[in-house]
Amino acid sequence: SMATVAIVLLLASVAAAGGPSEATIARLRKFSRPEVLTIDTAKGLHADMVARSRTIETLHGHRNVIPPRPYRIQPTNNFSVPTIFPTAFGADPTGATDSTAAMQKSVAALLQGGSPHKMASGIADLGGATLDLAGGQYLISAPIVIPMFYGNLLIARGTLRASASFPADKFLIMVGNTTCHPDGQQSCNEFVNIADVLFDSAHTAAGGFYIAHAMGATVGPAFFIGYVQAGIRIDGGHEVMVSDAWFAEYYWSDKPPTASTSIGVQINGNDHYLTNVIVFDYTHVGVEVNGAANILAGVHTWNGGGVGVRVNAYQTRLIGCYLDYNNLEIVDPDSTVVENTFFLVTNTVLTANKGTLHSLVMQFNTYVWNGATVVLNGSFPAPSHVVIENEIASNRMTEARAVLTKSQATEWSFDFSSVLLFPTITFVEYSLTTASGFVQHAARPVEGCKVTIETDHAVDATVAIHVMQAL
Secondary structure, eight states: OHHHHHHHHHHHHHHHHTSOOHHHHHHHHHHHOOSSOOHHHHHHHHHHHHHHHHHHHHHHTOOOOSOOOOSSOOOOSSSOOOEEOGGGGTOOTTSSSBOHHHHHHHHHHHHHOOOSOBOGGGOEEEEEEEEEOTTOEEEESSOEEEOSSEEEEEEEEEEEEEOTTSOTTOEEEEEEOTTOOSSTTOOOEEEEEEEEEEEEOTTTSSEEEEEESEESOEEOSEEEESOSSEEEEEESOBOOEEEEEEEESSOTTSOOOSSOOOEEEEEESSSOEEEEEEEESSOSEEEEEOSSSOEEEEEEEESSSSEEEEEOSSSOEEESOEEESSEEEEESOEEEEEESOEEESOOEEEEOSSOOOEEEEEESOEEEOSSOSEEEESOOSSOEEEEEESOBSOSOBSEEEEEEEEEEEEEEEEEOTTTBSSSOOOEEEEEEEESSSOOOEEEOOOBTTEEEEEEEEEEEEEEEEEEEOOO
């Protein structure tokens, strides 16, 4: 409004003059004081004065001293949606002393809140109840446990660190249980969320976060360090989404371990999502996929050599990932897609367990590698519906093209064994263009990865050929 503009200009003149005069104060009162003072107008005056004070602070170059909004604003309704602070139960936010008992009391308080509603399969809706670590670093000697049949909750903003006595077979946070079988979905937790938490397993705990038979959980942003078995392990369930997360058994500045069996993220279920995930030194296997229909997008593994991503299941999709000195291993590939992925000084290994290979698509990937870009580890007697094409700097594909011009020749021979992945060509198409005249010509039977085009008499001609395999 015009009045607001006038007030701002007046405040600017006050700041320039070094302080208000009596006339200036009178003018401010003219703009600001209402004729009738009520509770609502008093609230308006307060908000107005806060805005003015901020303007003056800005004009004088002072920082804003108005306290920030709280991390979580409590709603007004007929039930309690708590924000629980572990320090209220005696937890030590410095990490100097063990906070296990206080953390267990905090979780008990968290699970008491919530709405009167139920989620799927009778899961208690906690209404967004939050365990707010408030930037603290908490030393614990037992897991934080979220039992089955609780959902719609958040654990956020702090560090959890395993003590020297933490059980070696447990994770810092454990959600749900594999005994959950309420119905066909077999999910007993829903919308359990982790954000802005650093999990330090201290080379003692099995890992940072474990979740079993949950639907629609989210993890991230988060950082995982010092795990022995896995940073995150997902058992069963559906649609657990891990994003904006970093994983390392050791920091890159630490001395590498002499032996490691750790896994950054282990997925033992279907329909889960990993996006924008980094696994670095020194993790034995970056990501292990043991369930169907999972998606890895924007996953970058540079975990000290070895296996970056291992796929032991069908219907897996890797989109826009980055294998950085760590290979991609796919065991018995089936209905798998690898697209727009970067392989830096590494390759893809197709490993035969049962020896089956069906419906694999690899395209638009980029390789920086002197060796074979795709390697067969074992025998696949009858590969089918395999498409490896349109790759950048790849030297192993399932289709190839060539052009050969010869003069006064009757045979044009092509050997594709150095570029084709499998030992046998299953499809040939070609064109023969002569300088003049007509000639009869044919493709002779394929011998492995070799093809010969033959004419009935000598001729000057160019043959362009396209071959495919594993159709």
